[in-house]
Amino acid sequence: MISQSFIQELLDRTDIVDVIERDVPLRRAGANYSACCPFHSEKTPSFTVSPTKQFYHCFGCGAHGNAIGFVMEYGGMHFVEAVNELAARIGLQIPAQQAETGAGSQPDSARAKLQGTEGTEGTEHSPGALLEAMKVAARFYREQLKLSKNAIDYLKQRGLTGATAARFGIGYAPAGWQNLHTPFPGQPENATKRLLVQVGLMVEGDGGKCYDRFRDRIMFPIVNLKGRIVGFGGRVLEKGEPKYLNSPETPLFQKGRELYNLFGARRAIREAGKVIVVEGYMDVVALSQHGIEYAVATLGTATTPYHIQKLLRQTDNIVFCFDADSAGKKAAWRALEDSLAQLADGKSISFLFLPEGEDPDSYIRNHGRSAFEKLLEQTLPLSVFLFRELSARADLKSSEGRAKLVQDAKPLLARIAAPGLALMLVKRLTEISGLSERELEGILKIRRVTAFPVREKPSRPKPVSPYEWLLQILLYHPAYIQKLDRELLAYDQEYEKEVVALAALVEFIDAHPHIGGGTAIPLMTIHFRDSPYRALLEQAASKTLGWDGEIDLEAEFAGAMARLHEMKRKQRMAVLHNKSLSTLTPEERQELQRMAMP
Known part of the structure; x- marks a missing residue:
């Protein structure tokens, strides 16, 4: 646990104006600073930052807090993540963290960070050394892109500009098996290889021989909500398998918890009031280049509850965008299942299926931003998609088919924690099945929901068993x-x-x-x-x-x-x-x- 005394020291040594100005352009307004609120859409500034009292307040939406609160809210971070982020910015070591990692004084050079834990074979490197290695590798890949005509031509063929590639930090991993050790001069060879194996950039083969994981691929850096590179996605230039290769699970990277471009899209998501979830890196990049900057992508895996939780901390509206083929519909159904337990009343999840043979990248290049935005107006709400799919699996003209529909819906409705949504779905199920709400209650074994909950006086929460x-x-x-x-x-x-x-x-x-x-x-x-x-x-x-x-x-x-x-x-x-x-x-x-x- 982080002590209160440390929190106080952190706030004492942090200037909230500097913290907020990293993400929000502030203007002097007398003794304070003002801006358009980053937490809701507005044209007239109502967001005020007080340098003397060290807090912010929005007179429009009521957002209010200190430096830690801002980092939590704006970055979608939990408390400890925000404290770590602020402490790292000012070079303040968290005592509990120091005890856990055995960290001493802060290294003051990239080489020191990379050496991390010099020692015996098999020693694990510190988180700082791992993050520094990812930063160095990303810089190497960007430099290699400038030297590769084939890689540049490929990106041009995909319609990407140099500015877009630079904004996303896109790079190129050259062909060959032993390229990645070159940006780490002065390091003992074995120590460098151990470091790069630990972050997933090299693979250790038989006999301990190591080789580069990513070869002849366009490289997309994966950035976490703290703005740090934790992994990479690599796409083949020509034909080859796998088409996309992602970093393996490492101490820095867990693909079931990260989303491509979430860090970069935070402001656009808030301004748009929604986020689009797509399947590929190029989908995100192409949409952004055409002005739709509020898209993120899963990392070669199905959407997880962690993804949905992260996104719902950023916005109340999630749009899943999939291809119209069977694989796309299967992925959409999986996303629906994982969304049910995360939803709350006032939150919205919907689905967009693109025309046959199109993906977001090809569609926006072929038809443009306006056409894509018109498609966004035709998304299927979760409730509609749910019953459309269930109805397609049953013969609703027969009693047996309607009974099957009810049974298929039963485990899905049981996961929903939002009482308002549960009420509406039960009502819709009565219309389709022909059963009354009371009859459905007996079959589904669900608590009767008669109305939206009435907000009562606050009471002590029920203790967790x-x-x-x-x-x-x-x-x-x-x-x-x-x-x-x-x-x-x-x-x-x-x-x-x-x-x-x-x-x-x-x-x-x-x-x-x-x-x-x-x-x-x-x-x-x-x-x-x-x-x-x-x-x-x-x-x-x-x-x-x-x-x-x-x-x-x-x-x-x-x-x-x-x-x-x-x-x-x-x-x-x-x-x-x-x-x-x-x-x-x-x-x-x-x-x-x-x-x-x-």
């Missing part, structure tokens, strides 16, 4: 299963769903003892896709998204276990108390006396 805490902790860090008391998984009527889900999760982790890191939750999500516990596990997983560095896992795990032991003790005591004293065995009497002792 220890079973839910354990679900969240094991999803986030499966290794804690080694400390779990299995006897606590006994049936508990009050928390039946949580206990059964926890037992299923424990069984899965037992069968996959090596899962961990960035792959744990995605693997579990796939495994429990058709499980009755899916919605519960998805909700538990979504609550871990902001945990990085903010949660004392050891203390929370111990606390959950202690609460469970106390619950079980009280339950057992109640069972014994409910028995007639004459029917208690000597052992039960002794047990009751022990439990009654303070």
Whole structure:
């Protein structure tokens, strides 16, 4: 946990004007500064920054906060991410982070950063050294692009200008097997290779021989929400497989959590009030060159709940744009499934299917920006796409077909946490199926939703049960299963769903003892896709998204276990108390006396 004293020191040493001016052009207005608000669209400036009080406030939308709050809101970061970002900008070392990484003084040169942890074979390099290596590699690829006529001609054929290539940091990885060591002069060869293998830029083959992962490819740097390069995507120039090659999972990069161009598109997303999710790097770049700068792309993987969570922190409206072929529709359906548990009332997810044979890149080059924007006016809302697909799988003219539709809809509706949306979908299902809402409730086993919730006086939130805490902790860090008391998984009527889900999760982790890191939750999500516990596990997983560095896992795990032991003790005591004293065995009497002792 980051101490309050450190937070105060960070704020004392940070000038909020400098922080905000990196992203928002400020103008002096008396003792303060003003600008058009970055958090909502406006023509007259209502966003004020006070250098004396060190806070910002928007008189239009009410946005308000300090330097940390601005970085969180504007960058879509969690608290710890924002603190790390600000601390890095001013060279302030976080004590807890220093203890975890063993970092000493800040290196003051690129060479020192790259050396990171000089030492024995197999030593892992520091995060700073890994990030510096990615920066050096990106610069090398950009320089190589200037030297490659074939690569430049290819980009010109795709309609890209030099300005666009520069804006996205596009580069070129030359052909050959041992090119990447050249931008790292003065480094011991083995240390450089270990570093580049660790960040996924080189591959270690048989006998320990290393070679470049990316060869003869156009290179797209992948930037995280802190503005740091964490991976690359490489596209072949001519024919070849794979067409796109992405960085592997590394300490810096997890493809299920990152989105191409999200960092660069943040302001455009806020101004447009929406984000377009496409499938390829070139789709994003082509759209941007034609003036549609609020597009992002997944990184060679299906959309994940993490992607959706990240995007919904940036905007209330997500548009998934896919090809009209079967693969595109399959990807759209997967995105719909992963969106259901993340949606809240007031948020919107819709789908755009391009004409046959087109992708965003080709469509905007062939038809232009205006035509593409007209397509955006014809997107399918999630509710329409949901029932269109379900209806296509059933014969709605027959009773059996309508019954199939209801059963297919059942697990999907169970995942929806937004009460308003759930109400509208149930009403739509009654229209299609011919059943009444009451009849549907009996079939779907869902709580009756009669109206949108009425906002009442704030009350204390319902405490999270220890079973839910354990679900969240094991999803986030499966290794804690080694400390779990299995006897606590006994049936508990009050928390039946949580206990059964926890037992299923424990069984899965037992069968996959090596899962961990960035792959744990995605693997579990796939495994429990058709499980009755899916919605519960998805909700538990979504609550871990902001945990990085903010949660004392050891203390929370111990606390959950202690609460469970106390619950079980009280339950057992109640069972014994409910028995007639004459029917208690000597052992039960002794047990009751022990439990009654303070």
